[in-house]
Amino acid sequence: MARLLAAHALLADGWAENVAIDIAPDGNIAEVAVGVTDPDAERLSGHLVPGMIDLHSHAFQRAMAGLAQDRPAGRADFWSWRQRMYGIARRFTPEDLWAVAAALYVDLLKGGYTTVVEFHYLHGPPEGGTYDDPAVMCFALHEAAQEAGIALTLAPVWYARPGIGDEEPTPAQQRFIQPLADFADIVDRVDRLFRDDRDRRIAAAAHSLRAVPPERMAAFAAEIDARDPQAPLHIHVAEQPREVADCLAAYGARPVELLADHVALGPRWCLVHATHISDDERRRMVSSGAVAGLCPSTEADLGDGLFPFADYWREEGVFGVGSDANLLTDAAGELRLLEYGQRLQRVRRLIATRPGEPHCGAALYRAALAGGARAAGRPVGRIAPGFRADLVHLDGDHPLLAGRRGDAVLDTLVFAGGSGAFVRDVMVGGLWRVRDGVHADEERARRGLAETVTRLLE
Template identity: 40%
Template sequence: MKLFAEKALLGTGWASEQLLTIENGVITQITQGIADDADKVVSTIIPGMVNCHSHAFQRAFAGFSEQGSEGKDSFWTWRNIMYQFLEQLSVDDAQLIATQLYIEMLKSGYTRVAEFHYLHHDNQGAPHNELEAMANAIFKASNASGIGLTMLPVLYQFSGFGEQTPNHGQRRFINSTAQFNELVSACAELAKRTPNTNVGIAPHSLRAVNKQGLIDAVNHVRSLDDKAPIHIHIAEQQKEVADCLAHYQKRPVQWLLDNVNIDKHWCLIHATHIDENELNGMVETGAIAGICPTTEANLGDGIFPTTEFMAKQGTIAIGSDSHISVNPVEELRLLEYAQRLIKQQRAILATTKTPSVGLNLWQQAAKGGAQSTSSNTGELAVGKQADIVVLDQDKLNCFATGEKYSLDSLIFASQNNCIKDVMVNGQWVIEDHQHPLEQDIQNRFTDLLAKLSS
């Protein structure tokens, strides 16, 4: 097919009157063109955003954990409530929740998701007859919705540093390393049968795995794919840093850098509490900082040193994590605003080359997200997968217009959804703000929420 865009944010920057030829899901040609040559004519296109960190089942949990207890709440009390909630979920429930979530992601401009998947077993903690049953529900949700998927099965073995015995709420997550590697291999087979998907792994955290389990799991997935993405929760909470120091005598990111062969396919999720040496180490290895601003704010985690990291050419990606928000615009807005509040300055995450904060953040996060998923996405260029977001220019015309301001208006001025159409892998999945399955899925999802909250 041929797509004509009045304005296109290409890998080289903004360009006018661009004709994109798309074959087998890939952009094969970009030329200065005329609308008469196109199958579809649109106003403004930008690359789709990659969501680098998702726990799909937590979408159904949004809103259930905001009951306070006189300032005594924290990430750790939230986690206990979450454990109680997920005890109820079946395989079918997980598939429905993920489908609802992925449709919401598409409508907001995400075109690929890295699913940090740790809900493996039944509600008694026993493996399903097919070990990959829960993972297969996620693959089915991806296929039904049309979003690209990077499946990251999670290795979870302990409840704390020092190989502490898992608690009751964690029983659905636990695998031996051998069983986990079997699951990863099964997911790799599912990916071969599901379009636009790939597989990596996610050792949950340094508190939930030991060194040998971590290394064995990495070696196994890299035997299947030498570019397989590896994601890990790290340094999210100050308690985690203190516990790691007490056990390993090193801070979490420093221990990881010293003990594992980190490369550009590693994504360190949160990395909120890092020192200068750890920050420099992440930059030197090429590891991606997977930042989840709305969830980190919701859980009271803290603020990643984004200004300093990006100033040293560190690579960032964004994720919606617990899905208290499912909107890349809000993630990027909060990413910048948190830095403004700390620095007491404005327009911080821009560069001399790219003075538009919105443009710089969208481009950097899209490219970093592609790197975090080892996917051929992240920019509009010949040879790249056709993951394309069409902006609703009628809505954006209410704010500062023109190439110079388009992404700033999208991220910092608009309050409504300004994503009109979305293409993933050469297929339209959102047209005129709508997904073909959304009403049916939403009706079933609201019924499920009513059952879970009764």
């Protein structure tokens, strides 16, 4: 049994001092005690908080970070960005995916994330069909997570068709699209690999209502239920006004309505983006307990629009944040952008607060932990017995944290510099992965990324 002794720690019922945390050999927190002195424990002089959950990532898109900021011919919008993204997606081999993901996961750990949920749709070879090992791309992500030491919830994505209507698949879509049986086979293989690993979790995703017809959602959910009736279910929904218009034209219903009419919307579901929703759809999400998977930096980059977060917060809707296209790898940065979007729109300050929770950064951080844990389907987000020892130690020597206590520390993390400035050590499943701001595998991972990106762009 390893023992940490934190000068300050964020526990489920608030901040405490001199907190002893006993960690079992399996990486679970065994016991937490407050007001302890123990000369033999590993002392942490700063502020210890649960690591954040990145509830939505497409690791491969890290390779194109910064490369879609020049103007294409015609309109620059989500759809022109998607063409650019497809151009890179077509070229990825399993080795490329492994190298890009391994470097990304090092950066995510340094950015304060301890779990990543991969929404993964690059299944087959570029020309379509399946690899000899149909789950080889999933295994590349698993191995990258293993190398970096981040916990992984892997959501293989079912992509049944190119879009609403009789669209022809684009060349890049060939490798995403598969029959339900092939998708189920991948889920099966990943599930078997992950079964005895506490830092791995199988989930499943329907890409969107564009890619999976609503009448097939029940069949999709049934495939997962047969294997794991608790597995999280994810979907991209209502990211773009065009998707809303297409759904209304084809089905006479808006996307979230349509989804709620075809599946049992509940806490297992994570609705990614949900940007363009009506008041009624928002209330349905809130009452269902589904998680809103918000990706503020990507939504800003793609010009998606703003999720109605102020109303959703007031109604106590569940949410978490995701790095999505992975331009930003900073958990605190996503929370800051989420709040700032609403301040700019509403012309007022401190949106994510409520009676008893006056600290905006702290309230955002706590809520995103709870929603992220739900979307990842893992016992994380709390420093308490039975939860994983997934911990972030904030630098107690940082001049801006000097003399700050309690929720003011999280406010400073979120609004005054982000994770890069304050994250000092990061532990996943009881093992330190980042020490004094450095990841042991960082140099190698960065070299691998440089070689891969250079080759992909040739």
